[in-house]
Amino acid sequence: MRYFIQLAYNGSNFHGWQSQPNAVTVQETLEKALSLLLKTPIAIVGAGRTDSGVHAKQMFAHFDYEETFEVAFWLPKLNSFLPKSIVIYDILPVADTAHARFDATSRTYEYHIHTFKDAFINELSWYYAQPLDIDKMNLAAAILLHYTDFECFSKTNTDVFTFNCKITQAHWKQTNTSLQFTITADRFLRNMVRAIVGTLVNIGQGKMEVDELHPIIQSKNRSKAGFSVPAHGLYLTQIDYPYIPNKSNL
8 A cells, every 4th residue: 555654854964855875864764764663675755855954844755565554553653763853744545646746736835034143043044134125025036926947046967857837926924033935836946946045135135136037037047046045944844735635734
């Protein structure tokens, strides 16, 4: 049978989601715990990849297991096998053809910035003390919804077949000294959100005008866009599937 795992993790101590040689990753940690618990090799497929230091408030992955999986019994045991930085919220039986990556219809990310020094959130939010014009940043963010090709925000030398993504929301919200950027799309390119945020920060700081975003996107050139903001402020917050009612964790 096939099962979906709904989980969250603090990515500070992981080299991203995907397993890789000589590095501790979320996928590797989860596979080791499941294999040890179920006494058989378990391979998992994630809904996507997060880079080193990026967090996930909601992530899905799937795995196959021949025997019946009693969620109420195994869920607390699995959590006890995992480090404090990973939590499993649910394990759901799904159709054998269900796929955590290919069946996802949308993904939502948040980027968090704090503008006043805070000793307690440095690993979870980017400290940026320069003044930012949120109105201009929102005007620029709205421009993103009018385009589909975002090669200018993609990491170079990537192996994707298309740079097209359909963005359905992109906006900033400010609460006192905290800024939150939220963006939803059907898919994202590698480094895309961090490059978008860096470009919008340049606009908010006055280094670039709002209308300059049009030729940047049209150029399809990564060097024309802004810098990539640090990974530790980025969160994957929601993944949607047509057959799973969304249950936000946080």
